[in-house]
Amino acid sequence: MRSALVLFLLATPAMAETVVATRTIRPLTVLGPQDVTLVADDTPGALTDPGDAIGREAHVALYVGRPIRPSDIGAPALIDRNQIVPLSYMAGALEIRAEGRALARGGAGEVIRVMNLSSRTTVFGRIAEDGTVRVGPGS
Structure with missing residues (x-):
C-alpha cells in the first residue's frame, strides 16, 4: 500500500505558478502589487515571482489573466x-x-x-x- 502511495505522489505533475496581470495595463505604466497575481499554471518563459514584476515598467500592453514574460517589462x-x-x-x-x-x-x-x-x-x-x-x- 505504501509503495502505491509513493508511486501516486511521484506520478502527479507539480503545478507551477505563473504571474498574470489583474487588470489591463497600458505600456509605460509602472506595476504595483495590485496589478499582478499568481495563478496555478505552468507557462514556459513566464514570470513565477510577483516581486520580479512589481516596480517594473510595462513595455507592451498587459491583459487580464495573461502571463507576464520578462521581455514584457523593464526598468522604469x-x-x-x-x-x-x-x-x-x-x-x-x-x-x-x-x-x-x-x-x-x-x-x-x-x-x-x-x-x-x-x-x-x-x-x-x-x-x-x-x-x-x-x-x-x-x-
Missing part, C-alpha cells in the same frame, strides 16, 4: 526621448563631462543613443542610476 524609464542629459566619459583618472540629447527612452542599465550637443556626434551609452549616460570603455 529615467530618461525620455529628446531630454537633455549629462554625458560622462571615464578612463582611469580622466573624466570628461558634456551635455547630450537622448535619442531614445530608457531606464537604468539600458544602452541608448545620445547626441553630444557640442560636437553633434551620436554615441551609445549606458544609463546610470543617477540618470547620467556613461560612454566609452567600461560603460
